[in-house]
Amino acid sequence: MSETSSPVAVRPASIQDAGLLAALGARTFIETYAAYNTSEDMTAYVAGSFTAERQANELVDPAYRYLIADVSERVVGYALLRTGGVPACVSGPRPIELARFYVERAWQGLGVAQALMAAALTEAERMGARTLWLGVWERNARAIRFYERHGLRRVGIQTFRLGQDLQVDNVMTRPVHTADLTH
DSSP states (O other), rough: OSSSSSSSSEOOOOGGGGGHOOOOOOOOOOHHHGSSSOOOHHHHHHHHHHOOOHHHHHTTTTEHHHHHEETTTEHHHHHHEOOOOOOOOOOOEEEEEEEEEEOOGTTTTTTHHHHHHHHHHHHHHHTTTTTEEEEEEETOOHHHHHEEEEEEEEEEEEEETTTEEEEEEEEEEESSGGOOOOO
């Protein structure tokens, strides 16, 4: 089965979603990375990054835009677009970061991520961005393949601190507009 039997709905998050985003973010982050990192590093990162208070603060900050994916009214993933600091290797005009892109493992491969990526690109364009960029852990081959299938190309690297562990992320970019992609 390559797609869900129910349509994927993507909507902007509201302040009432702060707790839901914190729980989903922590759960999907742990699902994806716990096997590769120490429990101490995971605990430290999750405790600082996925709290209802932090998500609530981000939800009211105009530099952040959360999009929630649900299937049959069950939230199964989300994306976070963020304006602001950009690595030097990102050279495209008016960049926006796809700072988080999480889909629950049970829903991967069923069309949720594709719908969420399409919505993120549409929202980025609506926000005036022309370049989408992200950092993805160099060891997350599945995510890298997904991003490549969606037109992102590696342009450099950056470091990412997970607890006490300094890791390397690939920095990937693509034009926001599909018409801007060159093959």
